[in-house]
Amino acid sequence: xxxxxxxxxxxxLVAEVEKWQLRFFAKAVGETNxxxxxxxxxxxxxxxxxxxxxxxxxxxxxxxxxxxxxxxxLGINWCRMLHAQQGFxxxxxIHAGDRIRFESRIVDFxxxxxxxxxxxxxxxEAWNQHQVLTTRFRKxxxxxxxxxxx
Amino acid sequence: MILHxxxxxLGDRLPxxxxxxxTRTTLAYFCGASNDHNPLHVDPDVARAAGMEDVFAHGMLxxxxxxxxxxxxxxxxxxxxxxxxxxxxxxxxxxxxxxxEVVDKQLRDGGCRILIRLLATxxxxxxxxxxxxxxxxxxxxxxQTTGS
Numbered sequence: 001x002x003x004x005x006x007x008x009x010x011x012x013l014v015a016e017v018e019k020w021q022l023r024f025f026a027k028a029v030g031e032t033n034x035x036x037x038x039x040x041x042x043x044x045x046x047x048x049x050x051x052x053x054x055x056x057x058x059x060x061x062x063x064x065x066x067x068x069x070x071x072x073x074l075g076i077n078w079c080r081m082l083h084a085q086q087g088f089x090x091x092x093x094i095h096a097g098d099r100i101r102f103e104s105r106i107v108d109f110x111x112x113x114x115x116x117x118x119x120x121x122x123x124x125e126a127w128n129q130h131q132v133l134t135t136r137f138r139k140x141x142x143x144x145x146x147x148x149x150x
Numbered sequence: 151m152i153l154h155x156x157x158x159x160l161g162d163r164l165p166x167x168x169x170x171x172x173t174r175t176t177l178a179y180f181c182g183a184s185n186d187h188n189p190l191h192v193d194p195d196v197a198r199a200a201g202m203e204d205v206f207a208h209g210m211l212x213x214x215x216x217x218x219x220x221x222x223x224x225x226x227x228x229x230x231x232x233x234x235x236x237x238x239x240x241x242x243x244x245x246x247x248x249x250x251e252v253v254d255k256q257l258r259d260g261g262c263r264i265l266i267r268l269l270a271t272x273x274x275x276x277x278x279x280x281x282x283x284x285x286x287x288x289x290x291x292x293x294q295t296t297g298s
Contacts, residue, residue, distance in 0.1 A: 021183070024179075024182065024183040025183045025184065025214075027179065027183065028176070028179035028180045028182070028183035028184065028211075029180070029183075029211065029214045029215065029218065030169065030170065030218075031218065033221065033222070051226065053214065053217055053218075053221065053226070054217040054220065054221065054226060054229055054232055055210055055213050055214045055217050055232075058184075058210055059183070059184045059185050059186070059210070060185075062184070062185035062186055063185050067185065067186075068188070078188065079188075079189075079190055079196060079199070079200040080200065081188075082209075082236070082239075083208075083209035083210070083236050084235065084236055085233070085234065085235050085236065086209065086210070086213055086233065086234055086236075087231070087232070087233030087234075088231065088232045088233065089230070089231050090229050090230055090231065090232070093226070093227065138233075
C-alpha cells in the first residue's frame, strides 16, 4: 500500500553554510584534513573557503527549528525511526558562505505487515545561490511500529 | 594531489581507517554538530523507552566516517556518488573499521569511472554499514592533460 503522502510538497528550506558549524562538524567526526576546518588551508588548496564534507548537506538540511515535524505530520513516531539507507549524487562543491536551498519530496511511503513496518523514502535537491545543483540525496527511513495493528 | 586513472587498479584497497570507540561524548558532539537532535542518540531514558539497550551512534556519523575513508584517498572533487545501507546499529564502545575496494574501472567520456565497494565493521568484524562510491578520475596527471 503506497500513500497519499507521496509527492506531498515539503516547504523549501534555505540555509547559510557557516564556518563555525563546519568546524564543529569536523571536530565531532575527528576530521584531520584542514581543508574541512581551516579557511587558510582550504584557500591554499584552491577552495574559496572551508569545504563541506560529503555528507554535510544532510546536516545543513536539518537546520530548522523542528526538522522532524514533517514526519510527525505523517503520523510517524520519531523514536521508532531508523535510518536504513542514504545516498548522494554530487554535482558541485558546497563551501562556507554558500546559501543552499533544499527542495524535498517524499518519493515513496510503503506500509507492510498491517502498518507495523513502514518505509519512507525522501529525496532532496540542494541548490546554491548561483542556482547550481550541488547534490541530490535520498534518505530511506524504516519505522517499526509494533502497536500499529491494534 | 589528485589521483589519476593509471594509479588505480581493480582490486586496490583504500587504506583502512579505524575510528576511536564511540562514547557518549562523541554522540553529544555529533548531536550538536549535525543538527540531528533525535534524543535516541543522546538520552538513555528515551533510548530504553524505545526498546533499545542504550543510546547508539547516528547513522550519519557512521556515514561521515566512511566519507573520511574516501576523502582520505581521493580528492573530494572526484566524488560523484556515495551511498550506504545501515545494516546494524553501532553501540557505545564499538569502533568503526572502514574499508573500501576498487571493484570496477571504466574509461569513458575522456575520464575514468571507478566503483568502490565500502564496508564498515566493528572491531570484531561484525558488519555495520555496506555501500559504494563512484569516483571520476582524470586519465593522466593534471599537468599532462590537454584540457579536453
